Amino acid sequence: MCAAAEKGPPRSRFACRKHAVWSAKPACLDQAGCIHSGDGQPMTEQLAEHCQELLAHFLGRTRTAVAVLDREGTVTGANPALANLAGMPGDSFAGRRLEDIVAPSFREPFLEAIQEACLGARVEIRLSVLSLDGLLRPCALQIWPGEDSLLVLLEEECETDEEQAVTGAETPEAFQRHLSLELYRAARYHRPLAVVKCEVDGVEDLRAQYGDEVTGRLLAMIGWALRKHTRRTDVVARMSYSQFALLLPETDLIGAYVAAEKLSQTVRDVSVETALGHLHPTACFGVVAASDTGESTPQTLLEAADWVLSLARRGGPGGIEAAPSVAYRLAG
Incomplete structure (x- = not known):
């Protein structure tokens, strides 16, 4: 899905923060969903702790659905909120593509957003998730690019x-x-x-x-x-x-x-x-x-x-x- 040029796209990282204070150093996700320093320098123990807390914070949230994707769009990790959003068992996402739960009319914009994120852009769009109970659930989507992975956040917009x-x-x-x-x-x-x-x-x-x-x-x-x-x-x-x-x-x-x-x-x-x-x-x-x-x-x-x-x-x-x-x- 995200075929890179010969030299590959420039690496993009998402910053981490703790108590609303942004870290001075960037961080990125590897394919397993682990966070590394993205500038080639050893990550300090304090920064690593902050980054892991950030990921744990998102993965533990009940309202925000979180998925870690590899650069082919396959889910390598997800939190229980994603399963609740899609009306699926909690362990159903491993090895699946996230686009499977996106409403058909939003799949092309979603795939375009994945492409942009693979090239280093942080993307925000709105789409609908089609749950197994047949309901369209409007969501705000954010995609944070990492070195080897993408961090996807889905926030349901409840109004109906x-x-x-x-x-x-x-x-x-x-x-x-x-x-x-x-x-x-x-x-x-x-x-x-x-x-x-x-x-x-x-x-x-x-x-x-x-x-x-x-x-x-x-x-x-x-x-x-x-x-x-x-x-x-x-x-x-x-x-x-x-x-x-x-x-x-x-x-x-x-x-x-x-x-x-x-x-x-x-x-x-x-x-x-x-x-x-x-x-x-x-x-x-x-x-x-x-x-x-x-x-x-x-x-x-x-x-x-x-x-x-x-x-x-x-x-x-x-x-x-x-x-x-x-x-x-x-x-x-």
């Missing part, structure tokens, strides 16, 4: 826990962030991308007839059903009380329409028991596909999805409509 706990869906803000990144990737690499808006039919009537508790439980079940019946790489968000949005990477208009048909049946299969019997909801779906020319923006794509959803609602409960995003601009 409450909504995900209720419906399994992310917040509108998280959806906007994912949409911006996916639009950029779709335009850069000319890949298909679709957005689906879903609105549960007759929610106000349901609240009047069954009450807020039953209706809230019904919407939560719909959210979990949408999450369960979409791919791990898709994003499901709750945009308002009765409306959900789905982001479908690597999916064109036809594929997204087929997905909406299946999800429409998924919503119908949701059942809530009430005093008046079992309640089976329906929902309308509006499907749009982004332009791969870079003309689509998050705002225009969401507006187009709302417009197509309004067309679906005109056809009655359970309606499904689809259109390319350019159709919205032409209609407007």
Whole structure:
């Protein structure tokens, strides 16, 4: 992955600090994750102690996920927080590549960041980790270059826990962030991308007839059903009380329409028991596909999805409509 030139890239080291005081001498990691003096001079006992404390500090932290990579990107060491982040057993990372847990839409930027770090740069980017439970976990990533290894720090950015706990869906803000990144990737690499808006039919009537508790439980079940019946790489968000949005990477208009048909049946299969019997909801779906020319923006794509959803609602409960995003601009 990090093929060096004949003379090899200039060695880069990360400084170590203790109690917020930076050491005057640099240090670097070897392939086994041990820290050495990187300037060819013997490391003093005090500096070695400081460096080992730095590594132990990171490896022992519960919130920051830490991995030591060799220059091919293979994990040679990791702390328990990394396993927790990925939803994997603690000993699962030895000999694996860290990119395996990076969400597919972020793998190319991640690999580019590894390349830059191998050339001596300290890199900071944002990406999402795809855990085994199917959740996309936004993270801030730092890569510190060493002589023979890379030190990778992943800090999870928790902002959707409450909504995900209720419906399994992310917040509108998280959806906007994912949409911006996916639009950029779709335009850069000319890949298909679709957005689906879903609105549960007759929610106000349901609240009047069954009450807020039953209706809230019904919407939560719909959210979990949408999450369960979409791919791990898709994003499901709750945009308002009765409306959900789905982001479908690597999916064109036809594929997204087929997905909406299946999800429409998924919503119908949701059942809530009430005093008046079992309640089976329906929902309308509006499907749009982004332009791969870079003309689509998050705002225009969401507006187009709302417009197509309004067309679906005109056809009655359970309606499904689809259109390319350019159709919205032409209609407007």
